[in-house]
Amino acid sequence: MEKTTVDNKDNRFELLKELLLADDRKDFNVLKEEVLEREKFKVKVTPVLDERIEDLKVNFSDHFGKNITEAIKIQIRESQDEVVEALYPILGKLVKKFIIAEITKLTESINQTINDKFSISQIIKRLFKGKRTDADDVLQEVFEPIIEEIFVINKDSGLLAGNYSRGNIADKDMVSGMLTAIKSFAKDSFSKDGQDIEDIKFENFQLSIQNFKTIYIATATSGVINPDFEEELLEDINNLAEIILRDRSYLIDEEKLNTIIKNIFIKKE
Amino acid sequence: MIAKKVLLVGNFGVGKTSLIRRFVLNEFSEEYISTIGVRVSSKIIQIENQEIKLLIWDVAGTSDDEKVPKAYFLGSSAAMYVFDLSREETYKNINAKVDIVKELSGLKNITIIGNKKDLVSSKEIEAIKKLIPFSIDLITSAKENENVEDAFKELAKQTLN
Numbered sequence: 229m230e231k232t233t234v235d236n237k238d239n240r241f242e243l244l245k246e247l248l249l250a251d252d253r254k255d256f257n258v259l260k261e262e263v264l265e266r267e268k269f270k271v272k273v274t275p276v277l278d279e280r281i282e283d284l285k286v287n288f289s290d291h292f293g294k295n296i297t298e299a300i301k302i303q304i305r306e307s308q309d310e311v312v313e314a315l316y317p318i319l320g321k322l323v324k325k326f327i328i329a330e331i332t333k334l335t336e337s338i339n340q341t342i343n344d345k346f347s348i349s350q351i352i353k354r355l356f357k358g359k360r361t362d363a364d365d366v367l368q369e370v371f372e373p374i375i376e377e378i379f380v381i382n383k384d385s386g387l388l389a390g391n392y393s394r395g396n397i398a399d400k401d402m403v404s405g406m407l408t409a410i411k412s413f414a415k416d417s418f419s420k421d422g423q424d425i426e427d428i429k430f431e432n433f434q435l436s437i438q439n440f441k442t443i444y445i446a447t448a449t450s451g452v453i454n455p456d457f458e459e460e461l462l463e464d465i466n467n468l469a470e471i472i473l474r475d476r477s478y479l480i481d482e483e484k485l486n487t488i489i490k491n492i493f494i495k496k497e
Numbered sequence: 498m499i500a501k502k503v504l505l506v507g508n509f510g511v512g513k514t515s516l517i518r519r520f521v522l523n524e525f526s527e528e529y530i531s532t533i534g535v536r537v538s539s540k541i542i543q544i545e546n547q548e549i550k551l552l553i554w555d556v557a558g559t560s561d562d563e564k565v566p567k568a569y570f571l572g573s574s575a576a577m578y579v580f581d582l583s584r585e586e587t588y589k590n591i592n593a594k595v596d597i598v599k600e601l602s603g604l605k606n607i608t609i610i611g612n613k614k615d616l617v618s619s620k621e622i623e624a625i626k627k628l629i630p631f632s633i634d635l636i637t638s639a640k641e642n643e644n645v646e647d648a649f650k651e652l653a654k655q656t657l658n
């Protein structure tokens with residue numbers, strides 16, 4: 229304090245600052261050191277870090293892939309219901325669509341192979357009727373072809389003369405939509421001579437339309453159509469057409485027509 | 498009353514079924530159940546002092562390398578091509594895709610609809626409009642029931658040409 233003079237105001241002020249801020253200065257110096265250190269540290273470390281980040285960018289999956297996959301797997305395993313619920317509406321139908329298409333292809337190719345290799349396949353089949361493989365059973369159960377609806381349509385009026393419904397399609401709009409589709413396909417595709425239409429996929433059902441002199445007979449089936457089923461179906465359709473065309477009274481008596489349809493197609497049940 | 502067959506086509510998931518459900522039943526669902534093959538519904542619509550029964554064919558959406566079976570277009574009086582404003586792949590190459598529909602259906606005019614308006618900003622819509630080489634007939638939202646009725650009216654008008 230010896231330097232202190234009354235008239236040296238600046239000095240006094242400095243001194244006062246010194247006294248008051250001594251502690252703060254200590255802190256400041258420590259901080260300064262730290263910051264400086266950090267700057268130095270940064271210079272040294274940054275390139276290394278960059279290198280690591282680059283490495284991570286490129287090799288992330290090598291470093292963490294396993295862990296993440298594992299974590300996701302566990303997550304999915306533990307919340308299977310949620311996952312299924314989220315994906316089902318999208319995948320369910322697509323998968324079914326895909327599988328049905330694939331199985332149809334497969335069935336066709338298997339049948340083709342069998343037909344190519346054994347012309348006696350029919351005989352064998354008859355011999356071993358009832359003796360089928362497990363795979364056959366499974367496929368049959370899941371994709372068993374079933375007649376869902378049969379429509380007999382009067383060509384002139386375009387009206388439904390009779391029908392059979394398995395009662396499985398609860399959605400009435402669906403059935404009437406089917407009928408609309410059938411009528412329009414029939415009208416447009418059979419109006420020109422010799423024009424034939426492919427079978428139509430209507431939602432999960434297969435529509436097929438047969439053209440006769442005064443009527444159309446249309447069927448909606450579900451499952452995978454195999455050649456045996458198709459052959460039998462066509463035969464039944466032809467039989468029905470023959471009966472109706474021989475006796476026109478069927479076309480004006482809906483009840484009578486419905487009974488005969490049922491008798492012809494649903495004999496096995 | 499005259500009945501007219503109309504078709505809705507476009508990539509899968511763009512909202513064809515949703516537009517029809519909104520128009521016919523005034524319903525909307527967030528759930529996506531992809532249409533298989535085709536499904537037909539109908540609704541009577543009043544246009545130019547005429548009642549028309551629209552037979553609306555909801556055709557399963559296609560991916561880029563798929564075509565709608567030609568048989569589905571038989572006897573159709575008009576068609577709507579729907580794309581999804583929020584998915585570029587559904588309007589990229591729209592020109593070529595619409596041409597294919599024209600060729601298959603034999604129709605000269607196709608109603609072009611950009612759906613899912615609620616998912617994009619008006620700025621984005623402007624950008625899309627600039628990108629597409631022909632004019633979009635209507636921008637719709639099946640979800641928020643915007644322009645859906647008008648879109649089908651436009652389609653019905655096409656059936657009278």
Ligand SMILES: Nc1nc2c(ncn2[C@@H]2O[C@H](COP(=O)(O)OP(=O)(O)OP(=O)(O)O)[C@@H](O)[C@H]2O)c(=O)[nH]1
Nearest residue numbers: 509510511512513514515527532558613638639640
């Ligand atoms: N936010 C929004 N979502 C929509 C709109 N329209 C449809 N969606 C949704 O988009 C998804 C697909 O709609 P769909 O109507 O099934 O599409 P689609 O064109 O019929 O599809 P496919 O039958 O597979 O060809 C569903 O999850 C709908 O909820 C819309 O205007 N806004």
Ligand SMILES: [Mg+2]
Nearest residue numbers: 513514531532
């Ligand atoms: Mg659909």
